[in-house]
Amino acid sequence: MKNKKNVKTDCCGDSVKPKESKGFWSGLLYGLLPHTGCIAFIIFTILGVTTATAFFKPLLLNRYFFYILIALSFVFATISAVIYLKKRGFLSLDGIRMKWKYLSVLYGAAIGINLLLFMVIFPIATNMTSASPTGAVIGIDDDTSSLKLKVDIPCPGHAPLISEELKTIDGVLGIQFSFPNVFYVTYDSTKTSKQEMLSLEVFDSYKPTVLDETVSEEEIQQVSNQPVRTGCGCGGSTCGGTGSCCGV
Secondary structure (H helix, E strand, O other): OHHHHOOOEOOOOOEHHHHHHHHHHHHHHHHHHHHHHHHHHHHHHHHOOHHHHHHHHHHHOOOOHHHHHHHHHHHHHHHHHHHHHHHOOOOOHHHHHHOHHHHHHHHHHHHHHHHHHHHHHHHHHHHHHOOOOOOOOOOOOOOEEEEEEEEOOOOHHHHHHHHHHHHOOOOEEEEEEEOOOEEEEEEEOOOOOHHHHHOOOHHHHOOEEEEEEEOOHHHHHHHHOOOOOOOOOOOOOOOOOOOOOOOO
16 A cells, blocks of 8 residues: 555556656667667677668668657657557547647657757767867978868758768868858868869769868969969960960
């Protein structure tokens, strides 16, 4: 009798705390379950398993992929709620009103885990995997240039893909991701260029915009040393002028 008095029950004699606790953990599970592929992509990236990351790449190239995952998390939570309510005879509007605490905990946990993944976990994981590809300390010298890119990704979950693609270019020294869609790229201007980075296939799906760039002294010298051609292409100053090549 003493133990029964210490257990809180609802109007039907069901204990409340264990059920709400179950709803919380179920919500976390169903919020997390659809994102296992993305989490696996990040883990395999950290471990350097390129074959596995190549498997997930086509999925991440779909700009609606994460919206589908969010929808799946709510589908799983709804299926779980229906099973719970049906087993206890509450599968009705009145039953839903009676079990609103359990349902709010269930869906609240699912929403919370999605927000945590998009707002915190994926940005942190991106920066964990997008430091200097060689692991070397990045120094500022005459050959170092930088780009600040705003990439049209639908959510931060696609950020690891952008970073991984940029790291495939020889000469990229480091990448820093800033929520929600900004990438700071440091590169060696003697090995690569802005044009080479922006021509990556991934940017066909997610358009980049250059917000800012810092050009190295070496790159400036390369541009300034280019021969300047004037006139109509053969050394003349202007077409029609004296000594021009236009036949006048």
